[in-house]
Amino acid sequence: MSTWKKILIMTVATTAAVAVAACVNNTETTPAETGTWSTAWSVPMQRASIGFEPNWSLEGFADQTVRQVVRVTGGGTSARITLSNRYGTGELRIAAATIARSDGGARVDSHTLRPLRFGGTDAVSIAPGAEITSDAADLLLAPFESATVTLYLAAPTGPATFHAQGYASTYRAAGNHADAVADDAFTDTTHSWYFLADVEMTGGAATEGAVVAYGDSITDGFGSDNDANNRYPDQLAARLAATGTPRVVLNGGIGGNMILSDSPWFGESAVHRFERDVLTKRGVRTVLLFGGLNDIGFSEVDLPTYKPNPNVTVPQLIEAYRELIDRAHRAGIRVVGATLLPMKGAEYYTETSAAKIRELNEWIRTSGEYDAVVDFHAAVVDPADPERLNPAFDSGDHKHPNAAGYRAMAAAIDPATV
Structure with a gap:
């Protein structure tokens, strides 16, 4: 063992x-x-x-x-x-x-x-x-x-x-x-x-406060195994317990969710649901912000479910992230930013979407506006191609990790930062 x-x-x-x-x-x-x-x-x-x-x-x-x-x-x-x-x-x-x-x-x-x-x-x-x-x-x-x-x-x-x-x-x-x-x-x-x-529970051992993993389908767990609890937030909770710092980890992901646009299929936008799904949850100390891939990608594909799909710019996403960071900080919640994953080969991969991902990831890594940063992109990227998921971590659609990929994402998070 x-x-x-x-x-x-x-x-x-x-x-x-x-x-x-x-x-x-x-x-x-x-x-x-x-x-x-x-x-x-x-x-x-x-x-x-x-x-x-x-x-x-x-x-x-x-x-x-x-x-x-x-x-x-x-x-x-x-x-x-x-x-x-x-x-x-x-x-x-x-x-x-x-x-x-x-x-x-x-x-x-x-x-x-x-x-x-x-x-x-x-x-x-x-x-x-x-x-x-x-x-x-x-x-x-x-x-x-x-x-x-x-x-x-x-x-x-x-x-x-x-x-x-x-x-x-x-x-x-x-x-x-x-x-x-x-x-x-x-x-x-x-x-x-x-x-x-x-x-909600009461009467348990005290911890240092909950972590909300906030995002889209990659947080929700698309590509993980049914009834196996091997989404990345699950594996983060296991890792924190294993390192002697047990924490509640809440999954705030919605498949298809966008930062800026509400969707009849994929929920209210991350900006609109932040109060309900993060700020009002009891005992939250940290939120891990991870999203934007759908805002970037939906405009590259003309499918009925990928609506609305406005052409969202990187500056618009940055401003939305700044708003979420400010709202969390005003509530006394620590904010960890996460880089977007590569998605070469996925249905909405184009040179335009790839360039936006690179630009947004650079801002996440270097802006200094988060309390900490986790580089999910680096954790799951193909060593031979910086635009592609590592084949060992690919669930098959080239943008969602499998259970091993979610484990690699959880392992990339420094427990001291959450």
């Missing part, structure tokens, strides 16, 4: 032991008394769309149960969730909800199954455009453990607020199976998340 893995196992075991001790010694302790709530897992929300693979967002749900599996990078003894109806056209009715430690797939650990309540009630309605956070539920989770969040949606939901590219299996069953322990009823799957925006 590698030293990395040994340290990681020790870190998780130690954190779990601390949490168990807290449960044993404070059986009457309320969540408010155990410490501050911190975001342990989150994803950005999007409006219903076709996505990159089949999903259930446009059809929504009616008399169905949705079970979602999420892996936290921060542990604790109590959990609560935030559900979003941000893009809903009508009231979202949650008829029942539960949370439990995952037992693999759609199965749950029966000893940990807990009802989720909202203001003391089992059912709740969420208005269009609104979000709601549940009451606390006792649930012991160590960092890198997975929980299931199960929602019974009795009434028709209409198009579902969701996150398209989850790279994790979500399960659906007909009827009410919110309390089910087995997986027999959950016969349908997708790789998207629905309505679930955040999982």
